[in-house]
Amino acid sequence: MKMSPLVMSAVIHFGEMGSRWGFNRTVGQMLALVVLHEEPLSAQEIADALSISRGNTSMGLKELQAWQLVKQHHIPGERKEFFVPAGSIWVLANRVFEERRKREIDPTMSLLRDLMMDTPNSEQDVNVQARLNEIHDLLESVTAWSQELQNLGPEKLDTLMKLGAGVGRILEFKDKLLPAKSK
Amino acid sequence: MKMSPLVMSAVIHFGEMGSRWGFNRTVGQMLALVVLHEEPLSAQEIADALSISRGNTSMGLKELQAWQLVKQHHIPGERKEFFVPAGSIWVLANRVFEERRKREIDPTMSLLRDLMMDTPNSEQDVNVQARLNEIHDLLESVTAWSQELQNLGPEKLDTLMKLGAGVGRILEFKDKLLPAKSK
């Protein structure tokens, strides 16, 4: 398998970005390759295309599977396993968000809850707890809302986006719109 | 300056999370310390509290200022500079999102645009470009929308959140609500 210059550029870029998105360079490259290549790829093909060791490839694929970004694909008559993207771009993007939320937000929310339980030892600590509480609530809002977006799916997200600043206005009307809401 | 056990736990945790949020351990600790401590802190106090070198502290503060998360605060009569959070929790959170968008999304969008410009060299490449386009549009939706949320501010975000799944329903009514919208 050989990469066209187009695929090449994209693979290299996703490698560079990889670390910013929560995985390392080679894992980023592998993901780009699998997503952009139409046919299922074997581990060996991936290793060759990216010039990385077979061992590294194996670990990278394991990680991509843990993130549920690629999945195995068996080809009848073939001994080895092949790999394909685990879903549409939208699905993959959601998986990345989800996984990052688990790593970046959840542990903090959990700690903040614990710290807010502690009985404060001083005046100072009362204020500190108030701040921690503020952080907690903000994270909660943001994650709840991003969940919501994921549930909407891409089309509705698109509608919402086209609405743009209209969202603010809509909010002002919402009581009239949904008067039956149980408060 | 000595840290209460409460502040201590939070500082250590934000240090551990630091790398996941785009900066390193000590920078994370420094941010937590400055945010949770009521009084302005000098660089030396920060270095002492966290047991890190003065040099490292200087670089960390530089980074936090680049992120616009802390700012200098001059105390009349004092020779040295002090540091305080650059704004409310909401402001700080927005700065982090913003900065991460710049690092994690913008460069990719820019590359994708470039790659979509290239004239494809094969059938294959036409499909690849279609995929890249799909990724581009998704990133665009997500960032546009997160911008929108930032503009709303914390109170409206809260209203929106309480609405929960109601958002989907509201969307169905939006045409009736905003009939004057210029399409």
Next chain:
DNA sequence: CTAAACTTTCAGTAATTTCTGAAAGTTTAG
């Protein structure tokens, strides 16, 4: 101007993360 108080820079070192490749493991064909 000089000295004191303070900050920044940066070369070298330490810590951490990633990668390789050989060895061990697994599966299937026969």
Next chain:
DNA sequence: CTAAACTTTCAGAAATTACTGAAAGTTTAG
């Protein structure tokens, strides 16, 4: 069962990233 085809693991090497502390730089007081 054995051998071949393939995958995974993991110890050590390489690459990257973070940290220290001494030296150079800056600012202010006098």
